[in-house]
Each structure stands twice: as structure tokens, then as C-alpha cells.
Amino acid sequence: MAPAPAAVTSAAVPIDGRPHVVIVGGGFGGVAAARALAKAPVRITLIDRTNHHLFQPLLYQVATAVLHPADISVPIRWLLRKQANVTVIMASVDTIDADHNTIALDGGTTTLAYDWLVLATGARHAYFGHPEWEHFAPGLKSLDDAIDMRQRFLLSFEAAERASAAAERDALLTFVIVGGGPTGVELAGMIPEVTKHALSGEFRRFDPAQARVLLLEGGPRVLPAFPEALSARAQRDLASLGVEVRTNCVVTAVDADGVIANGERIAAHTVFWGAGNQASPLGRQLGAPVDRAGRVQVQPDLTVPGHANVFVVGDMAATFTTDGAPVPGVAPAAVQMGTRAGRNIARALTGEPSEPFRYRNKGDLATIGRHRAVAVLAGRPLAGAFAWLTWLFVHLLYLAGGRNRVSVIVQWAWQYLTFQRGARLITGDTAHRLLRGRGTPGSPDARGQRAA
Amino acid sequence: MAPAPAAVTSAAVPIDGRPHVVIVGGGFGGVAAARALAKAPVRITLIDRTNHHLFQPLLYQVATAVLHPADISVPIRWLLRKQANVTVIMASVDTIDADHNTIALDGGTTTLAYDWLVLATGARHAYFGHPEWEHFAPGLKSLDDAIDMRQRFLLSFEAAERASAAAERDALLTFVIVGGGPTGVELAGMIPEVTKHALSGEFRRFDPAQARVLLLEGGPRVLPAFPEALSARAQRDLASLGVEVRTNCVVTAVDADGVIANGERIAAHTVFWGAGNQASPLGRQLGAPVDRAGRVQVQPDLTVPGHANVFVVGDMAATFTTDGAPVPGVAPAAVQMGTRAGRNIARALTGEPSEPFRYRNKGDLATIGRHRAVAVLAGRPLAGAFAWLTWLFVHLLYLAGGRNRVSVIVQWAWQYLTFQRGARLITGDTAHRLLRGRGTPGSPDARGQRAA
Numbered sequence: 001m002a003p004a005p006a007a008v009t010s011a012a013v014p015i016d017g018r019p020h021v022v023i024v025g026g027g028f029g030g031v032a033a034a035r036a037l038a039k040a041p042v043r044i045t046l047i048d049r050t051n052h053h054l055f056q057p058l059l060y061q062v063a064t065a066v067l068h069p070a071d072i073s074v075p076i077r078w079l080l081r082k083q084a085n086v087t088v089i090m091a092s093v094d095t096i097d098a099d100h101n102t103i104a105l106d107g108g109t110t111t112l113a114y115d116w117l118v119l120a121t122g123a124r125h126a127y128f129g130h131p132e133w134e135h136f137a138p139g140l141k142s143l144d145d146a147i148d149m150r151q152r153f154l155l156s157f158e159a160a161e162r163a164s165a166a167a168e169r170d171a172l173l174t175f176v177i178v179g180g181g182p183t184g185v186e187l188a189g190m191i192p193e194v195t196k197h198a199l200s201g202e203f204r205r206f207d208p209a210q211a212r213v214l215l216l217e218g219g220p221r222v223l224p225a226f227p228e229a230l231s232a233r234a235q236r237d238l239a240s241l242g243v244e245v246r247t248n249c250v251v252t253a254v255d256a257d258g259v260i261a262n263g264e265r266i267a268a269h270t271v272f273w274g275a276g277n278q279a280s281p282l283g284r285q286l287g288a289p290v291d292r293a294g295r296v297q298v299q300p301d302l303t304v305p306g307h308a309n310v311f312v313v314g315d316m317a318a319t320f321t322t323d324g325a326p327v328p329g330v331a332p333a334a335v336q337m338g339t340r341a342g343r344n345i346a347r348a349l350t351g352e353p354s355e356p357f358r359y360r361n362k363g364d365l366a367t368i369g370r371h372r373a374v375a376v377l378a379g380r381p382l383a384g385a386f387a388w389l390t391w392l393f394v395h396l397l398y399l400a401g402g403r404n405r406v407s408v409i410v411q412w413a414w415q416y417l418t419f420q421r422g423a424r425l426i427t428g429d430t431a432h433r434l435l436r437g438r439g440t441p442g443s444p445d446a447r448g449q450r451a452a
Numbered sequence: 453m454a455p456a457p458a459a460v461t462s463a464a465v466p467i468d469g470r471p472h473v474v475i476v477g478g479g480f481g482g483v484a485a486a487r488a489l490a491k492a493p494v495r496i497t498l499i500d501r502t503n504h505h506l507f508q509p510l511l512y513q514v515a516t517a518v519l520h521p522a523d524i525s526v527p528i529r530w531l532l533r534k535q536a537n538v539t540v541i542m543a544s545v546d547t548i549d550a551d552h553n554t555i556a557l558d559g560g561t562t563t564l565a566y567d568w569l570v571l572a573t574g575a576r577h578a579y580f581g582h583p584e585w586e587h588f589a590p591g592l593k594s595l596d597d598a599i600d601m602r603q604r605f606l607l608s609f610e611a612a613e614r615a616s617a618a619a620e621r622d623a624l625l626t627f628v629i630v631g632g633g634p635t636g637v638e639l640a641g642m643i644p645e646v647t648k649h650a651l652s653g654e655f656r657r658f659d660p661a662q663a664r665v666l667l668l669e670g671g672p673r674v675l676p677a678f679p680e681a682l683s684a685r686a687q688r689d690l691a692s693l694g695v696e697v698r699t700n701c702v703v704t705a706v707d708a709d710g711v712i713a714n715g716e717r718i719a720a721h722t723v724f725w726g727a728g729n730q731a732s733p734l735g736r737q738l739g740a741p742v743d744r745a746g747r748v749q750v751q752p753d754l755t756v757p758g759h760a761n762v763f764v765v766g767d768m769a770a771t772f773t774t775d776g777a778p779v780p781g782v783a784p785a786a787v788q789m790g791t792r793a794g795r796n797i798a799r800a801l802t803g804e805p806s807e808p809f810r811y812r813n814k815g816d817l818a819t820i821g822r823h824r825a826v827a828v829l830a831g832r833p834l835a836g837a838f839a840w841l842t843w844l845f846v847h848l849l850y851l852a853g854g855r856n857r858v859s860v861i862v863q864w865a866w867q868y869l870t871f872q873r874g875a876r877l878i879t880g881d882t883a884h885r886l887l888r889g890r891g892t893p894g895s896p897d898a899r900g901q902r903a904a
Contacts, residue, residue, distance in 0.1 A: 051876070068520045087656045088613070090613075161540070
């Protein structure tokens with residue numbers, strides 16, 4: 001094992017005879033891997049760039065100012081506080097040297113040696129070769145993403161109240177969502193609820209209900225992973241909320257003025273991105289084959305070819321069901337993979353052979369607005385209010401942290417009783433820069449400093 | 453009336469025959485002024501740099517990760533949504549031309565004409581001629597301040613878990629609070645509760661309860677506005693929580709390594725400032741006399757000498773009780789002044805003479821830790837659990853927004869039942885810069901970019 005020159009190894013992690021398992025990423029996969037090793041004779045270091053475990057499936061509700069950021073996140077070290085063999089470290093991992101069993105943290109200032117490595121750093125959104133679009137059309141993966149999206153969303157209305165030209169106001173009140181997968185559908189379905197109810201009566205120059213929401217999907221239908229009948233149902237539900245759904249609609253430009261879709265210019269100051277994913281770039285450092293989305297093509301036991309002590313789980317890993325279909329990038333799959341990786345490490349320590357990963361599909365769910373959803377549960381399609389109640393139940397069940405569950409129930413109940421949105425908070429130094437740039441969130445020529 | 457060349461006047465505010473009242477600031481004073489004019493034949497434009505009205509008395513609980521930012525704030529336009537004569541605009545005011553009855557917004561790009569002006573932009577913390585100290589010792593006035601303070605507070609523990617040298621870890625776990633007024637006392641009293649209970653068991657290299665909290669007060673006692681017996685009681689209560697209180701202790705340097713107090717160097721990576729206030733600089737533009745803290749010395753009816761149509765209220769105004777004592781910079785005083793200014797405008801419109809402002813002291817309260825407080829109510833001193841319950845009741849009563857009240861009760865109840873802190877969230881791009889700068893929040897030589 002390579003020497004570890006470093007602060008973190010020598011200090012933060014007491015060295016003893018136990019093998020050292022390093023887990024990178026505190027999302028669903030990483031936490032599941034740590035938990036699967038709770039009783040194993042190992043010492044674990046879990047590293048994450050943030051201090052919180054995030055319930056990603058509800059991120060869109062933070063982005064639309066329905067839930068607080070803290071409602072869908074808990075400190076990772078709080079989650080794992082009772083597991084004495086885990087040390088949680090907040091740091092970013094820059095490089096992996098799988099030949100020497102080390103990783104480098106924080107710009108190479110610290111090196112950490114491992115006996116076993118579990119990589120679970122997920123995916124970011126991808127822009128199909130147009131990284132410059134991100135500036136105008138943010139995606140939704142982290143809490144900072146959601147807070148940024150919420151700020152742009154709320155500032156559009158603030159800027160519209162100040163706008164003097166009708167065309168400018170119309171562009172400020174046009175919201176384009178690119179991508180008709182679950183994230184795009186859920187965002188698109190929530191915006192009309194907020195504009196028609198929560199913001200009602202608060203503006204003097206326009207009615208927020210006149211806001212226009214467009215969902216642009218390049219393929220022939222929204223929710224392509226669902227059965228066709230449910231895609232059609234979701235599209236009807238969205239239309240009944242006032243969302244303009246355009247399928248077979250290809251976006252060829254995204255800039256400060258909006259998008260060009262199927263050759264048509266759509267003037268919109270706010271564009272959200274839900275179209276593509278790209279796995280964390282750490283995976284490419286392993287020397288193993290990756291697929292087009294950058295996911296590592298792992299062995300059946302989730303190890304990396306050529307490195308039997310390195311596992312890749314969750315959205316970073318390309319895996320397949322027993323039918324040969326790709327395992328979807330959803331939370332239950334990440335949990336199952338993390339658990340399998342942890343168990344395989346434990347098995348190796350007792351001399352048992354590793355077991356292959358088998359995905360158990362617990363179903364698919366996507367919610368549309370306030371009380372509609374589509375679902376496939378135990379192979380059966382569901383839609384409408386019952387699917388929505390199922391969605392509610394499942395999400396509350398899996399949301400980590402009892403206090404969060406209570407708080408989410410309070411927020412949701414209050415929202416249903418009053419139609420008010422309480423998480424409508426604009427914070428941060430960038431707000432005024434965005435607001436002043438002719439009210440153009442994301443405008444590249446936005447300038448000016450925040451006043452003292 | 454001067455012409456208004458501008459987007460805001462011509463567009464956001466429909467012009468009609470009604471006099472135009474411009475209120476700058478959406479805090480306690482500004483909102484009270486708007487409400488006092490609810491039935492007056494005026495059109496009102498309320499301008500604030502943020503989109504939210506803030507319940508400042510609970511800011512310290514956001515800074516210590518007990519409450520969510522959204523728990524103590526509501527959108528200003530939501531608060532005033534039913535008052536049809538108010539238009540709320542999010543913008544920053546740069547200059548006031550009281551001779552021509554105009555203000556300039558957003559770096560001078562927009563000018564707005566008024567018939568009546570109410571200035572209610574409050575105060576910021578002051579550093580006694582050492583503005584460079586702010587970088588190392590942030591104060592607590594805005595929600596962004598509280599989020600910054602929370603980030604530094606939480607990152608200290610994250611960095612301590614990574615620190616290898618004992619001296620570095622000790623400095624990371626030393627919290628210095630400068631200033632023994634209510635803000636300083638409340639911050640100092642809350643930190644031991646968090647370190648001893650909420651963070652308990654989550655770190656592997658140190659016990660958070662070993663964190664050291666010092667409260668440094670330049671004068672002879674903490675809470676100088678309270679009776680001496682209550683100051684002594686507060687000091688005993690703080691000591692019983694483990695806070696080291698030092699009175700007659702003058703800070704002469706604040707830097708990345710800590711402070712120098714009475715000639716002694718105290719190594720501390722986290723220093724919070726609660727020592728001084730400076731009124732918003734807008735007040736100095738009026739050509740009227742200001743006191744040492746920059747507060748405008750207003751007439752008895754709260755108008756500015758020489759400008760009978762300009763009112764200054766809240767922490768920006770220097771006013772006096774009927775006994776000649778200065779009116780304290782507290783929320784009830786700001787509300788009372790805002791109401792008086794609004795009523796005086798309404799009286800002027802019907803030809804009635806203005807009335808002088810008279811401060812009604814509703815009492816003073818400061819809380820210490822989880823269930824202690826000191827108070828003066830109706831002239832009677834109170835301490836202990838009953839004072840604390842009074843504090844709780846009064847704060848819940850005045851907290852704007854029913855949902856917030858529910859949410860705060862949920863957070864507090866949960867915290868009391870479980871000793872957990874749920875709002876322990878580190879967000880924002882600056883976290884990694886702070887964490888990497890040798891774990892030195894606020895270090896001027898902190899460098900490195902956040903990894904992608």
C-alpha cells in the first residue's frame with residue numbers, strides 16, 4: 001500500500017490494523033455502502049464535497065420555492081453518527097490513482113491511501129456538446145443548483161414587475177424547460193401551480209397566471225421510460241395545467257434571449273435544463289471503459305475491470321438488469337448498488353466470493369402538479385390521484401430524518417390549505433447582479449455590483 | 453414635482469392623481485408605514501434590496517443553525533398583497549435628491565419621483581474605524597449575514613475533523629464573540645447548546661463539547677441597557693453554560709488568527725461581531741445633522757429638518773423618549789415610528805397638523821441558551837424560565853406569517869425533544885474556498901477554486 005503523506009490519513013482517520021474503506025460521495029449509493037459495512041471489521045472514510053445527504057427526488061420542489069433546502073437534506077455525519085467505524089470528511093476528490101490505491105483531495109494538497117474504494121459521486125447534467133448553454137439553462141442536481149434555479153425563477157417575476165416594455169415582460173414571464181424526462185415534467189407541472197395560486201394577487205403590473213410554460217422534448221413523447229399510455233396521460237395532465245408540451249422538438253440554441261427550437265426563436269428569460277446526464281468525471285480516471293454518458297462499465301459485482309478493490313455504484317455506473325436493459329439512474333438503484341458493493345467488501349474480508357448485482361425494480365413514479373402522478377408499480381400502470389398519494393407516501397417514507405418528515409408534512413399541508421408558498425426566499429450576492437442585467441437572470445452581460 | 457424619466461415610474465407604478473409615497477426599506481419601520489397608509493388616498497411604492505421582510509430578533513438562531521432562513525422571513529409583497537395601493541419593487545436605492553424630490557435606483561439607471569418619502573433602511577454593524585475587521589468578524593443584520601455566519605460556524609467543525617495539529621484544532625474550536633449586547637449574549641448562549649447537544653457524537657477526532665466560547669465586552673457589564681442585577685444574572689447564566697465572559701475587555705486587533713484583547717492574543721478561527729451599529733449611509737445624503745452612529749436627528753414628528761415631506765424611521769433615526777433618553781434600536785420602536793410617519797402623511801393630506809412621535813417602551817428581552825432569559829416588562833425585572841417563556845410567546849406572536857409560526861414551533865419542539873439541529877446546511881460556492889484555506893473561514897489568503 002502506498003504511503004499517505006497526509007493530514008487526513010494520519011490525523012482524521014486513526015490508523016489501526018483494520019482495512020481502510022474509502023467511500024467518495026454521500027448520496028444514496030455512498031451512504032448505503034457505508035451502512036452495509038456497519039458490522040464489518042473495517043475503518044471507513046466517507047468523503048463528500050458537501051456536508052449533506054440530499055433527497056434528490058424532491059429537488060424540483062426547492063427549485064420552485066415549495067420546500068426549504070433543509071427539508072430535503074440532512075448532515076451526512078448526523079445520518080452516520082451511530083456507526084462508529086465511519087469518519088465523515090468534507091472535501092473534494094480530484095484524482096484517483098487506482099494503480100497505487102490512493103486518491104488526492106483538495107487540489108492535490110492531501111493524499112489518502114485506501115484498501116477498498118467505493119465511488120458514488122453521481123452525475124451532472126449534460127448539454128450535448130454545448131457546455132456554454134449551462135450559463136443560460138441551469139440543471140438540477142445539487143442543492144446549490146436548486147437554490148440558483150429558485151433565485152432565477154423568483155427574480156423573473158421581480159424583474160417583470162419593474163419592466164416597462166410588454167415584450168420584455170412577456171419574455172420574463174416565459175419559462176422554457178428543455179427535456180421531457182421526470183425532472184422536466186415535474187418542474188413544468190409545478191410552475192403553473194405556483195404562478196396561479198401562490199403568487200396570485202401580489203403583483204400590480206401583471207397577473208402571474210399569465211406566465212407561459214413550455215416543455216420541449218426532443219423525442220416523440222414525454223417520460224420515455226414509462227409506458228406509452230402513461231406518457232400520453234402525463235401530456236394531457238400537463239396540458240390541462242396550461243403547459244405547452246412540444247415533442248419531437250429539437251433545441252439548437254440557448255442564449256440570453258431564450259432558445260431556438262425546431263428553427264423557431266422562443267423569447268424566454270428563464271430556461272431550465274432537464275435533458276441529459278453525464279457521469280462524474282472521476283470515473284474516467286480509472287482506465288476502465290465508459291459509455292457515452294461517461295458511466296463506468298463495471299463488472300457484474302460492481303468492481304472496475306482490472307481493479308478488484310474499486311467499486312463504482314449509482315449514477316456513475318453502467319449496469320444492466322437480468323433482461324439486459326440498462327438499470328435506470330434512480331435512487332433505489334443507487335441504494336441497491338451501494339449495499340451490494342458494501343456487502344461484497346464484507347464478503348471478501350471473510351474469504352467469500354463476491355455476488356453479482358441484481359436490480360430489483362420497485363417501480364417508477366413521476367408527479368404532475370398538485371395532485372396528479374403517473375406510476376408503474378409491480379408492473380402495473382397507475383395514474384391520477386391514487387398514483388399521487390402513492391408518490392406522497394413513498395417520498396415521505398424514504399426521506400431521511402424524522403424532523404424533515406414532520407417539516408415537509410407541515411409545508412405541504414400548509415400549501416394545500418392556503419395555496420401560499422413559504423419558501424420564496426431570494427438570498428445571495430448574485431441576486432442584484434441578475435436583477436440589474438435588464439432583469440435577465442443568467443445574462444452574460446449582466447453587470448454592476450451589489451450596493452453596500 | 454420633478455419629472456421621472458424612468459422605467460419604474462412610468463411602468464411599474466401606474467400614475468394617477470394620487471400623491472406618490474415612496475418607502476425605502478421593507479423591515480419593521482417600512483412595512484408599518486405602508487400599513488398606516490392603507491386607507492389613505494395615495495399610491496405607495498415600497499422598495500427593498502431583498503424580496504423578504506425579516507424578523508431580525510431571531511437571526512442569531514439562523515446563524516447557529518437552529519432555524520431555517522425561511523422561518524424568519526416572508527416575501528414583502530406577500531405581506532402587503534391585500535393592500536392595493538402598494539407596489540413592491542426589488543431594487544437598491546443609491547442616491548436621494550431631497551431638493552428635487554427624486555431618488556435614483558440601481559446605479560443611477562432609474563430615477564423615481566416622490567411626493568412623500570419614508571426612509572427605513574436600518575443599520576449595519578460598525579467596526580469603530582476598522583472596516584477591515586469585517587472580513588474576519590462578520591456581523592448579523594441580514595439573512596445573508598446569518599447564512600454566512602452559519603457557514604463559518606459549521607465549517608469550523610468540518611475543518612477541525614480534518615486538522616492534524618492540536619493547536620490548529622483548538623483554534624478551530626474557539627469561538628470569539630465581540631460585544632456583550634443582546635446579539636452577542638444570544639449568540640454566545642446558543643453555541644454551547646449546539647456543541648454540547650446537537651453535534652454530540654458526530655465527530656471522531658474531538659468532542660464538540662470541548663469548543664470554547666468567549667464573549668468579550670468593552671464595558672463593565674453585559675447587556676448594558678438592562679438593570680445591573682439582570683446583567684449579573686445573564687453573566688452567571690452564560691458562565692453556567694461554559695461561556696467565558698470577559699468585561700472591560702477591549703479588542704485592538706482582529707485578523708485571520710483571532711483577536712488581541714486587552715493585549716492578549718486569543719487564537720480563534722471564528723470571530724463574530726456584535727459590538728456596534730452604523731445607520732444606513734442613505735441618511736447622510738439628506739443634508740441634515742446626523743449623530744456619531746450616522747443616525748439622522750429628526751424633528752419630533754420624524755421629518756428631516758428642512759424637508760417636511762421626508763421621514764426617517766427605525767434604526768436610521770435618532771429619537772428620544774419623553775425623558776430625553778435615546779429610543780433604543782429595537783423592533784417595537786421601528787414599528788411605532790413607521791406607523792407615526794404613515795399617520796403624519798395621512799394627516800397632512802387632510803390638512804391636519806402632524807403629531808410628535810412618542811415611544812411606548814414595551815419592555816426588553818434577551819435570551820440565554822435554551823431556557824433562560826432576562827427581561828424588563830412593565831418596568832419589572834424578570835429572569836429564568838418564566839422570562840424565557842415570555843420571550844418565546846412574544847416572538848411567536850410577532851413573527852409574521854402563520855406558516856412560519858407553525859414551522860418555528862415544529863423546529864423548536866423537535867429540537868427540545870431530540871437535541872438535534874436540523875438546519876445544519878452548508879451551501880454556496882464559497883464553502884470550499886473557506887474550507888481549503890487551512891480550514892480558516894475568512895482567511896484572506898484562502899485560495900483555490902471549487903472543483904467542478
